[in-house]
Amino acid sequence: MTSREPGKHTGAQPAAGQPLEDQPPDYIAAQVERALARDPRTHELGVRAEVADGVVILRGQVAGEERRQLIGEVARDAVPGLAARNEVSVTEVLPPEPQEEHL
Amino acid sequence: MIRVAAVGDVHLGPDVRGRIRPHLSGIGEHADVLLLAGDLTQHGTMDEIEVVATEFRDLGVPVVAVLGNHDYQCDMEEEITAVLRDAGMTVLEGSGIVLSLPGGRLGVAGSKGFGGGFPGRGGSEFGEPEMKAFVRHSRRLATAMGEALCGLDADYRVALTHYAPVADTLEGEPCEIYPFLGSYFLAEAADNAEADLLVHGHAHAGSECGKTPGGAPVRNVALPVLHRAYAVYCLGE
Ligand SMILES: [Fe+2]
């Protein structure tokens, strides 16, 4: 669901310089995912962003706690005007199962 | 019988050093070979690949790897490959190896592979040069892997890739991104070579088990899918 105040945009183009947090939620989410993929602190493609009620929610798995925190940092830097909720988890590594699979 | 251990997408780096190693001791009691299905690093840097080399060296079983898209991020794939080879591992890209194991000769051919999608829902080598280049890259890698696989004189053949060869093992991922997660070119090449098993990674939110249109088993061994240090698949009696 995206909503837009009538008259907020004067033309077909998104207003130049319009703060990201005022843009439709889908664009904000995409911008956050783009930042996570491109930012050298993260280079993360496996985290999904969703924007609901003005909050950026981050979901996915990463390999370590430091990376989990960096995901939150990069997302907040991408949209400083919005709160971020970091639901990313650290992938567990359990011992191999004793039972192998016979193909 | 040959016991094939496999894991992918370990995304190692100095911050998560030693994450897998404790689970690898004694791997030789459970498996005859370990396959690594790419995304060994997060950023594709030299300090990360040194961690990978330390993690997987001297295991007592042969280690055969392909690189993943993350390992290409810094355009250091050749240097990365050299570090892994110096640590005693085999790194495949459009190439193969035959391992003489107690249970027989295991042939493994590998490639990073690439995207493009699956039958009826994929890209074509048509139109803009960028689109042609995307699909052509995928097709060329799959063809080279298929040729390598066909050329292996072995009792069992395994196709090792990073990108997914089928959509089955992507279940759990948003279907809109399937064309970025794999290509049926890989399955087609493996089926033509009568592969006994296809192993891949890349789809962190996917699922473990699938099969090719030709009926060969496919396993997505991405660590976030397995949640364990490796899975073991047995070929033959
Ligand atoms: Fe990965």
Ligand SMILES: [Fe+2]
């Ligand atoms: Fe990947």
